[in-house]
Amino acid sequence: MARKPSMGRQKIEIKRINCEASRQVTFSKRRAGLFKKASELCTLCGAETAILVFSPAGKVFSFGHPSVDSVVERFLSENAPPQEESMQIVEAHRGASVRELNRQYTEVVNQLEMEKKRAEVIQQSSAAQVRQGEAWWEAPIDNMGLLELQQLMISMEQLKRNVTKRADELVAKAAVSSPFLAINSMGIMDRYAAAAARHVPNPNNSQAIVPHGHGHGYGFNFGRGFY
Structure with a gap:
């Protein structure tokens, strides 16, 4: 079967975009691109630009x-008047600072674009693993780069926090729905301790009660208790 020839990269017709949402997205992208090109022009050629x-x-x-x-x-x-020498020095220093800021801005924009591309690759890889029945945290790490490993670590830490939070919510919900689970165990032991204290012999009392030889309990309402 003959393969259908590719249309190749086609030029987009330049005309007004009717959809308002698409028009706003296109404006934002084209404006950022325009400012980026102007910044590169200033950095490369030392041009003064205003847009x-x-x-x-x-x-x-x-x-x-x-x-x-x-x-x-x-x-x-x-016919602007010539600037004084001090003002020229100030303007030169300001221009150098602005050029350096433009250079840093361009580098940050390029790094951001690279990170976006890396994130898209990671998302596509994760989606492919999910389609194959594998969890994204089970992906092999031998072929991952440093940035991919860092992104994986951040995602796993976020997953751990989400699991811990959900577990705490379930435990709190179970405690509210089952009051017996919320009883303070120390309160139960306090009642047993109070019962035991009532049967402790007083060493100053010669008529202290002595437990019967065949008793099976010690006054805690178990067995026959004291006589």
């Missing part, structure tokens, strides 16, 4: 290097 974006709901988002205000003011001021 203003209004969402379909009217909420404003901005990105600027070194800041939106400084870039806009520079754009609006055609």
Whole structure:
């Protein structure tokens, strides 16, 4: 049977998205991508950039290097007066700090994307094990990397906390539904101790009661007790 030829990667037609939810999701993704590209441009080339974006709901988002205000003011001021030397030093230091922050931001975004991909791989692997009748905690760990082992450890600790919490809830529920289980055992022993104290001979009393030779109990309502 001949295999159906693949359509390959197709271009998405650029037009307004009618679905409001899909339009909002697309806006969030494209806005993040736009800001990321602008940050990379500033880091690689030392460019000064300002971006203003209004969402379909009217909420404003901005990105600027070194800041939106400084870039806009520079754009609006055609004949800006020369800055003093001290101000130039301050601006240079500020620009270096912003470039470093942009670099760190780009690294964090890249790491976040890698972690999302790793999480998707782990979820797919766990789903495949469940379909095969295996529990996710029984997965072989020989081929796991450090991040996968850390994620597995966190998941198992969370499972342990959930099991402990559920067990405590069941025990508390059983105690409430069965009052006999909630009786204080010390209270029962206290009653036996009080009964025993009433039959302890007083050493100062010469007429102290002596237990009968063939008695089978000692006053605890068992056997024949004292006479």
